[in-house]
Amino acid sequence: xxxxxxxxxxxxxxxxxxxxxxxxxxxxxxxxxxxxxxxxxxxxxxxxxxxxxxxxxxxxxxxxxxxxxxxxxxxxxxxxxxxxxxxxxxxxxxxxxxxxxxxxxxxxxxxxxxxxxxxxxxxxxxxxxxxxxxxxxxxxxxxxxxxxxxxxxxxxxxxxxxxxxxxxxxxxxxxxxxxxxxxxxxxxxx
Numbered sequence: 574x575x576x577x578x579x580x581x582x583x584x585x586x587x588x589x590x591x592x593x594x595x596x597x598x599x600x601x602x603x604x605x606x607x608x609x610x611x612x613x614x615x616x617x618x619x620x621x622x623x624x625x626x627x628x629x630x631x632x633x634x635x636x637x638x639x640x641x642x643x644x645x646x647x648x649x650x651x652x653x654x655x656x657x658x659x660x661x662x663x664x665x666x667x668x669x670x671x672x673x674x675x676x677x678x679x680x681x682x683x684x685x686x687x688x689x690x691x692x693x694x695x696x697x698x699x700x701x702x703x704x705x706x707x708x709x710x711x712x713x714x715x716x717x718x719x720x721x722x723x724x725x726x727x728x729x730x731x732x733x734x735x736x737x738x739x740x741x742x743x744x745x746x747x748x749x750x751x752x753x754x755x756x757x758x759x760x761x762x763x
Contacts, residue, residue, distance in 0.1 A: 577684075580605070580624040580634045585711055590633065593735055593744040594751075603627055605634075613638045613650045613681040614692050621683035621690045631686035633747070635740070638679045639713050641701060643671040652713065661705060661716045674700040678717055682743040684750070691750060695742025710734060 578599040579587045587600040601624075608619045617636040624632040639652040644667060648655040655664060668674070679696040699719040707715050707727025714726035719737055726734050735741050 577631045577633055578624075578628060580620070580628075580632050583711065586635070589731065589735065589740060590635075590744060592731075593741050594748045598633070599630075601628060601632075607636075611649045611651070613679055614683075614694065616650055617681040617683035618690045618692060621685035622688075625685040625687070631684070633682060633684055635680055635682045635743070637681075637712070637739075639717070640677050640679070641668065642675040643668055643673045656712055661713055664701070664713070665704065665716060668701060674703075676701045676717065678713065678739050680738075680740045680743045682740075682747050684747055691747075693743045693746035693750065695739040695744075695746070697737065697739040697742070 576599060577596070578601050579590050580601050580603050581587055582602040584600065587598065591598045603624055605620050605623050607616055610616050613636040617634055620634040620636065621632055624634055636650060637652060638648075638650040640646045640649055641664070648664070659666070675698075677696055677698050679694060682693045684691045684693070697719050699717055699722070702716050702718055702725055705715045706725045707729070709729065709731065710727040714734070716725060718725050722729075722737070726738070
């Protein structure tokens with residue numbers, strides 16, 4: 574497998590990606606201006622192209638969204654900005670009094686090693702807790718409870734979260750793509 578650079582300013586995310594694809598990755602922090610879009614795929618695609626142009630090596634970038642039914646699908650792909658400005662506590666304040674706690678979280682992994690970008694998405698359905706719970710993870714982890722679970726992502730160990738996260742679904746698709754591609758390269762006649 575080629576050396577791959579994960580473009581993120583979050584060292585926890587790089588460790589999570591490395592664990593989920595089962596291969597060592599480099600980490601690089603780039604200041605990439607994100608396009609404004611409600612589509613995590615569009616945002617991830619654009620970030621991957623910019624990152625590849627800047628680094629000139631195969632890159633992985635991701636974008637994550639959180640769609641909350643009671644908020645009409647917000648914050649969606651703008652979840653990073655919501656978390657930066659009001660935090661998970663602010664999201665809970667926006668939902669105060671709402672009985673409908675349904676939400677989904679999605680990650681789009683973009684892989685680029687040239688002019689083409691491959692996209693891999695994963696989505697998990699769940700609910701938003703009524704309070705901050707747990708000390709692990711990052712972002713919305715302390716308020717998101719995946720369907721079939723009683724704990725937030727932040728109440729789980731990283732290994733537990735990795736087995737049921739939207740990022741693990743997307744990264745499994747990426748890993749399968751890379752393995753298949755590697756097999757095709759080995760099978761080509763010389």
